[in-house]
Amino acid sequence: MKINPALLLIFALIFPFSNVVGQTQAKEKFSEFFATFSSDKEFQLERIQFPLVKIVLAVDPQPLGDFIEETVQVDRSDWKHNDFHYNSDGTYRVQIFDNFEAKLFEAEPRETDERVFAYLGIESGFQMYYYFRRIDGKWYLVKIKDWSIL
Numbered sequence: 001m002k003i004n005p006a007l008l009l010i011f012a013l014i015f016p017f018s019n020v021v022g023q024t025q026a027k028e029k030f031s032e033f034f035a036t037f038s039s040d041k042e043f044q045l046e047r048i049q050f051p052l053v054k055i056v057l058a059v060d061p062q063p064l065g066d067f068i069e070e071t072v073q074v075d076r077s078d079w080k081h082n083d084f085h086y087n088s089d090g091t092y093r094v095q096i097f098d099n100f101e102a103k104l105f106e107a108e109p110r111e112t113d114e115r116v117f118a119y120l121g122i123e124s125g126f127q128m129y130y131y132f133r134r135i136d137g138k139w140y141l142v143k144i145k146d147w148s149i150l
Contacts, residue, residue, distance in 0.1 A: 025137035030096075030115050033139040034132075038084040047140050050076040054144040067149070074144070084117065084130075092121045100131060115139070125149035 036043050051073035060068045086094055097103065097116040113134035120127055131143040 027134060027137045028139055030132070030134075030139055034084070034117070037139070037141075038082075041081045044081055044141075045076065045079065047138070048076075048079065049140050049142050050074070050079070052079070052141065052144065054146065056146045057149060090122060091124060092119050092126055094118065095120055102129065121148070 033047075037047055038044075052075075054072050054074050055069050056072065057067045058070045060066045095104075095118045097118065098110045098112050098114065100114050100116060102116050102118065115132040117130040117132065118128065125148060127145075127147040127149075129145040129147070130141060131145070132139050133142045134140075
């Protein structure tokens with residue numbers, strides 16, 4: 001039996017990658033990601049989708065003075081490292097949501113590709129939300145919402 005050299009070459013080139021196609025990339029755990037994201041400045045910069053969308057509350061210039069949302073973009077050069085510290089003085093609490101709607105989960109977070117880390121002020125009007133999305137198995141900060149009324 002004679003083997004076609006061209007067919008043999010194609011087989012040799014394709015076969016080593018055939019197992020890779022069927023494999024799925026391991027999903028990064030949010031808790032492990034967040035520990036590194038909070039403490040490592042370089043890692044934090046790598047895991048933010050710049051320009052970062054930041055939504056802030058502003059006072060509407062109309063006579064009623066209602067609050068409106070304004071969207072600004074934060075560039076990499078304007079980003080300041082955030083260590084996501086927790087202040088135990090009782091002025092705010094920290095909440096992690098497993099969805100972008102910021103609805104509480106039952107007992108344990110569900111295995112979703114969304115997380116919201118929130119600082120929620122206690123009787124202070126302070127509300128800051130950090131939106132994270134898992135993309136190709138890795139977590140990224142994709143949006144900030146500052147709904148603080150200070």
